[in-house]
Amino acid sequence: MVIVLGFNGFSRGAGLFARHYRATGIDRHMLFGHDSGAALVVDGRLAAAVEQERLNREKKTSAFPLDAIRWVLDEAGLALGDVDAFAFSWRFSDEVLNAMIAEIADGDGTADQKFGRLKRLTSIYEGMFSRAAVLGDFEEHTGFRIEPERLRTVPHHIAHLMCGYGISGGGDTAFLISDGRAEWLSAIMGEIRGGQVRVFDDASIDSRHSLAMLFGVITRYLGFTPNNDEYKVMGLGGYAEPAGTPPGNPFLEHVLELREGGTYRIPYHPRAVRAYYELFDRIFGTGPEGREDFALRVRVARAAQEMVEVATAHQVAALRARSDLPRLVFEGGLALNCVNNTKLLEESGYDEVEVSYGASDPGVAIGAAFSVAHEAGDALVPPVSPYLGPEYGDAAIEAALERYAGRVRSRVLDDVAAETAALLEEKVVVGWYQGRTEYGPRALGNRSILANPRFADIKDIINTRIKHREPFRPFAPIVLEDIAPDVFVMGKKRTSPYMTFVFPVQPAHVDAIPGAAHVDGTSRIQTVTREGNPLMAELLAAFTARTGVPCLINTSFNVAGEPIVNAPEEAIACFLNTEMDYLVLGRRLVTKA
Template structure:
């Protein structure tokens, strides 16, 4: 059984632009269906997956994932005619009647949300594909399947938490014997994800994109000043649900479309909104701290209630809110559950995976094993590397090593010398995190490294921390975790050991935490080999690891993109498989 999962609603933003011309550009991100992707499941096993943004180079692209589909098919040696089913990670059909009460809503449904709109895109980009092969999976059901069916467990609690699915913001499921039983949903009218995004926008950042920046800003602030505001506006109910009254202030179509009444309330009762060119000040830090605390209260409340109600001691999480590493770390440390699994592609690109896995589960052809490090995107051939090197021949110098070990030894010495290097090797990561195959790497021991990388390539806010990648064998020396604990996805915050914080200034956040990725030989043997080589030189099997991209662009995909990004930044050198690339003028 070959099932192709897809996500995204291509017409969502174009429809909004036509209906509401002249909005602030950032308000057009208040739309469903971003982060389109494709994932291919063959006989219950995930074999390839990628987000469309890595191909069309539009961050958070919502386009029909034509190029991602082409990659998945090519990776498996299949054509579209070999596919048994295509599963889309939204299904608005059960809510059709809600959209038929006026001509505007009806037009939006028909052009953006309907099965017919998606089928038209399939016909356009996959000509000849039989339309009877297309199936639709509810958005939260897809998210839930993406977590439950990659957890490796026979039974667990599943919590999906995002801005919204079709009509809901949180869904809770009991997963048992391959089936998902929905226990509770919370309406999108009470979405903690939407509230977090609106305050993100209020603080001068991007809605539905920059929430992780608020997570990084929060430790600089004191939550006590604005805690009463958020306690007032997040009601924790005895049945495990929540209510957020200020999201219910929006009544007209315009108010509901871009939450203008809620935003006006924030302006009047919280603090004035921050202009994008305005410096971040202590007021913004304190709001961020209180907002993050508010989100954590919500997560803990929902998870604790349904954990106690079901008696389940394992929990799996998905949805965009599940990418909040600080909340995940708190849940991990809480002791509420014996095991916590966060599906690493928890955002909407992961709903493509979930849609495919859910459809596969209906046939009982599913291989439920813990998702490995999701290195599921394109790799590159020697022909592609040679061609890229040739195209840039006048701008670069190239040295080829004859083995991975020699490559890693060279890279390790450069890192120890304080160089910042780009590392492009193997298959690209599926999901938002750079997990060692499309990375910028540096020495975590150097205090100035954070500012240096920001200045030379990332161009990002100074308050945002960088993450460490550490061998699984060495991680417990540096971080407050048990020996051998498996944290391969970079989705949880842990504490740096107090006596080690001064030794790791580039990756230790202001509150003593780090967004740790542990790396084992089984997870990623090449990256693991590099960390071992770094350890032989520095005494610590660890690097600062950040994504290989510049601000506003997706992570690089091809060798050409790797070389062009390297040349366009201040990165010291590039390792492209076993090729060591420097500038011709260096």
């Protein structure tokens, strides 16, 4: 049996990037190690995992994951001394560092400017990237000294790959990994055959031509937070006419250059924000004063979405030509673009496209641990539930309610599913807090806000009164897997358990669930089985039996800018600080005093 602790996060990352690269304010997420977390794999089985943000309450934190490490070990009844290997989700090898140094040496600027960049790289390397820095960081925070041979560094893209590979059940598969940047590259492709990973190196994209970083600059241009709000751009693009408004795509004409072999080039460095803003203003015929115009923002967002679709389709076509495997694992931050995922599935020729609940950087802690276990010869054990984090029992819930005595009232429900379904018949918003915390950026039915989708204005109610976010944002439906194809046009998919694909609503159900459909008639669905989440499946069955409505709105239990709630106290605080109508906290129905 091999016990592997996977982790991601740099304690000094935020300070170093703020000092050297001004990564603060709107750019505060543009650094290495964000979405820190920890995962424990025992004998090939993912035993526990939690994101550090759920415990320190700092969204997308890059902090050293001390709380997460402590929790996963406590959950398994283990100590640091029991761990056989410590898997860190970054590897800054000599090859990587040589490439980074060469980029500086070959780049524009004077000798003094280049030496300044080298000094910054040296500071970052010594403070974060070197093995000595990783070992020192771990010992400083935990008091435990890892024997150097027990620290296994895993290339960031391979950690992404092994997260998706393990969660999807392993087996032979082609893969595409695309994110902002790993150590040096921004995208890789290849295949896993017979358990052996083969990267097609000539098709890799270096970070100077990062599609995801360009999408982040567009996100910033539209007034959102880069490396955080890209999904808002995807949603905003849905307001455009299907062919774009007006015809033509300035990004495809002036920015993205497709090349042979599935590669592409982007003419400006992704950090050159000012140059990009000037370019975008020119090609879209606007200026700083016109960037707030909704029609322009929709046009830019739709063009950006189409650019992502064209670039990834170009990569996947090249991958299909080199690998005859019928299945694709797609991971990395760009794989959270669920509109693109569905098009890849339906148009690429693959029988299956798999995108996990850990596709973005929360998943690399899992993937690093899976990678080391796989190399050690352990078979990765499917299925891998997303419900991997802390669970709080009746005693903890009672204690939390006692702390809020005078502000809330509560009673024990005789039948949690049936009585919650009865509440949801009306135009109400219900906080739903059950079982173990989900892993990843989506609420998957245990830390959720629920509502009845038959009310067309329920989206406005949740956006303005609960979530405090932009009014154009859509909401996702949660539906029983066995009836999902009757409600949504699922194409090749029969299951979508992680909200990573979108599907058109079947014509017969369009009028029944207006609150769960985007303006373009699609929904980013989560399918649920009785085996995977028995209580949620029971609630859905009871709700449908009472109302004839086949799904519920499911959005994450938080407000804008905050992590999804974890502990009962956080659920109660969120409930009290919003206009939620009810909170179902375990077996307790909570109302405001």
